[in-house]
Amino acid sequence: MSDMTREETEALIQEVLEVYPENAKKDRAKHLTVNDQEVEQSKKCITSNRKSLPGVMTIRGCAYAGSKGVVWGPIKDMIHISHGPVGCGQYSRAGRRNYYVGTTGINTFGTMNFTSDFQEKDIVFGGDKKLSKIMTEIEQLFPLNKGITVQSECPIGLIGDDIEAVSKKTSAEIEKPVVPVRCEGFRGVSQSLGHHIANDAVRDWVLHNRDGDNSFEATDYDVTIIGDYNIGGDAWSSRTLLEEMGLRVIAQWSGDGTLAEMENTPKAKLNLLHCYRSMNYISRHMEEKYGIPWMEYNFFGPTKIEEALRKIAAFFDETIQANAEKVIAKYKVEYEAVIAKYRPRLEGKRVMLYVGGLRPRHIIGAYEDLGMEVVGTGYEFAHNDDYDRTIKEMGNATLIYDDVTGYEFEEFVKKVKPDLIGSGIKEKYIFQKMGIPFRQMHSWDYSGPYHGYDGFAIFARDMDMTLNNPCWNKIQAPWLKGEEEAEAAAAGA
Amino acid sequence: MPNVMIRVKDNGALLFYIAKKDQEDEIAKVEKDSDTEWGGEVELTDGTRYYIDPISPPPSFPTTLRFKRAE
Numbered sequence: 001m002s003d004m005t006r007e008e009t010e011a012l013i014q015e016v017l018e019v020y021p022e023n024a025k026k027d028r029a030k031h032l033t034v035n036d037q038e039v040e041q042s043k044k045c046i047t048s049n050r051k052s053l054p055g056v057m058t059i060r061g062c063a064y065a066g067s068k069g070v071v072w073g074p075i076k077d078m079i080h081i082s083h084g085p086v087g088c089g090q091y092s093r094a095g096r097r098n099y100y101v102g103t104t105g106i107n108t109f110g111t112m113n114f115t116s117d118f119q120e121k122d123i124v125f126g127g128d129k130k131l132s133k134i135m136t137e138i139e140q141l142f143p144l145n146k147g148i149t150v151q152s153e154c155p156i157g158l159i160g161d162d163i164e165a166v167s168k169k170t171s172a173e174i175e176k177p178v179v180p181v182r183c184e185g186f187r188g189v190s191q192s193l194g195h196h197i198a199n200d201a202v203r204d205w206v207l208h209n210r211d212g213d214n215s216f217e218a219t220d221y222d223v224t225i226i227g228d229y230n231i232g233g234d235a236w237s238s239r240t241l242l243e244e245m246g247l248r249v250i251a252q253w254s255g256d257g258t259l260a261e262m263e264n265t266p267k268a269k270l271n272l273l274h275c276y277r278s279m280n281y282i283s284r285h286m287e288e289k290y291g292i293p294w295m296e297y298n299f300f301g302p303t304k305i306e307e308a309l310r311k312i313a314a315f316f317d318e319t320i321q322a323n324a325e326k327v328i329a330k331y332k333v334e335y336e337a338v339i340a341k342y343r344p345r346l347e348g349k350r351v352m353l354y355v356g357g358l359r360p361r362h363i364i365g366a367y368e369d370l371g372m373e374v375v376g377t378g379y380e381f382a383h384n385d386d387y388d389r390t391i392k393e394m395g396n397a398t399l400i401y402d403d404v405t406g407y408e409f410e411e412f413v414k415k416v417k418p419d420l421i422g423s424g425i426k427e428k429y430i431f432q433k434m435g436i437p438f439r440q441m442h443s444w445d446y447s448g449p450y451h452g453y454d455g456f457a458i459f460a461r462d463m464d465m466t467l468n469n470p471c472w473n474k475i476q477a478p479w480l481k482g483e484e485e486a487e488a489a490a491a492g493a
Numbered sequence: 494m495p496n497v498m499i500r501v502k503d504n505g506a507l508l509f510y511i512a513k514k515d516q517e518d519e520i521a522k523v524e525k526d527s528d529t530e531w532g533g534e535v536e537l538t539d540g541t542r543y544y545i546d547p548i549s550p551p552p553s554f555p556t557t558l559r560f561k562r563a564e
Contacts, residue, residue: 041518041539049515196512281512284498288555383515 004375004416006397009034013399016411027053031402035394042387048402049383051189057406059354059426060380064088066194067183067201068151070278074098074229074254075262076108077146079138082115083131083163084153088185089115097443099233100256107144114138123155128166135170135178146259147177149201157184177259179205190381190403191356192277199281202262207286210263218267221316222250226265226283226294227275227358230255232448237455238274238299244330245313245323253279266290270315272297274451275358277386296389299451300459301366302335331453339369342460345468347371349419352412354404354427355441356380361390363422363441366450366459375418378404406430420467435475437466494562497543500555507554509537526551534563 030047052058082089094111102108163180171178228235235255251261271294283294297308313324360377376399422441449455507520524533532547542563
């Protein structure tokens with residue numbers, strides 16, 4: 001924080017913690033820290049991936065959200081059954097805006113909600129028969145599906161249904177993969193465990209399906225995009241850059257992805273990992289089992305894109321490296337125009353972020369390209385390895401908060417007074433009512449894509465549109481404003 | 494007895510990753526690291542120590558191994 005010293009930031013954290021009872025204060029203090037770029041390992045200054053305490057407002061999701069909502073949901077040609085009561089599936093339906101190509105209900109099923117709609121009798125007598133029945137029904141009604149996944153909701157684990165047995169049986173009957181995923185919501189402390197469980201399900205039920213099959217012709221330039229969920233078309237704007245470099249993208253995990261792509265992934269030469277948090281498990285597994293190297297890349301903002309493209313090219317021969325330079329040069333004109341247009345309007349503005357996965361650290365570069373500064377960042381469900389990576393990206397003496405509570409976030413904002421907040425829908429209206437410009441950084445506020453050079457232009461436009469919107473000085477009620485002005489006038493006189 | 498995935502980092506060091514704990518640490522030193530065997534007591538950069546019976550011939554990384562906590 002340019003205008004706050006380390007001591008001031010520390011004092012701010014203490015001040016905010018003051019209202020908590022002794023125990024809660026002790027616990028929450030571990031999750032808040034002032035960034036120090038000197039620190040090598042985040043565990044020395046911040047605790048993460050711990051259970052949220054009852055009584056504080058957390059913004060986290062559950063394991064089901066991590067598996068069905070994030071990892072499996074976007075696989076478009078499979079049908080994902082929300083196995084359990086109807087609500088989990090319905091309220092998480094299509095909210096994440098994972099774009100895909102296809103005819104919904106015919107050969108793709110991304111925005112549809114399939115659920116076994118548990119009733120009391122299913123809880124009492126078990127839901128295995130019902131599951132078996134709906135899978136047969138799905139096969140009749142949607143014959144073009146490529147497979148089915150069973151995404152468990154809480155009751156499945158509680159009543160002890162054997163979804164694995166049903167899946168194996170049905171899989172043999174319909175001759176398609178049926179993947180049981182044990183992602184009951186009560187598992188773990190946040191959606192993070194759901195990502196892990198989903199990755200493990202991919203590893204156990206999908207990845208090796210075509211191991212003996214060499215009909216897929218691999219080339220030396222095959223790469224995959226892993227951990228890009230195609231929110232608002234993100235994966236597409238990333239994909240074009242890689243293809244212009246001369247690489248062939250053989251799989252997208254999992255935005256606009258298909259089952260066949262996942263099965264063919266072991267034939268890639270390099271796995272490109274965008275969301276480290278949700279897909280590092282499977283990348284590590286593929287490195288070990290198939291010897292495919294993986295690298296993390298960042299496609300937010302021209303500076304980081306340039307770095308990433310060079311780093312990717314370094315894995316390949318000189319043609320690709322030369323192509324990477326060509327791509328960078330080609331888009332230079334475009335993004336320089338974007339920066340020239342928006343930077344003067346955004347220069348010096350301060351941003352606070354609170355998102356999940358990778359964005360709290362990845363977007364920093366894009367804001368910096370626009371002359372903005374990220375003064376506080378935090379993750380909903382990160383682990384310490386994420387914070388290790390964040391410390392380097394953030395400026396010294398900036399705020400870092402893990403699993404921030406509703407109260408803390410509000411107080412931080414009141415004190416730090418950022419010009420823009422990037423977080424989710426649950427925070428949006430609180431801060432807008434406080435008169436602070438706000439962008440949803442989970443769903444790109446119904447805009448996007450933000451990845452790649454094309455995405456950067458949209459990102460810059462959206463930030464400008466939000467920050468410089470004339471509505472922000474009209475937020476205060478006119479009669480309150482009058483008082484203030486009168487006071488100011490009185491004080492002036 | 495954690496399962497540990499060991500991989501070679503970009504800087505050439507060995508990365509000691511415990512999935513259950515989301516712990517990523519570099520290996521500072523290995524007791525036995527020769528052409529014929531690899532293992533024994535392993536010390537991480539943060540000072541914690543683990544033990545594995547020496548493996549012969551040395552494993553190729555990345556690989557998953559089962560370590561014990563060293564006393």
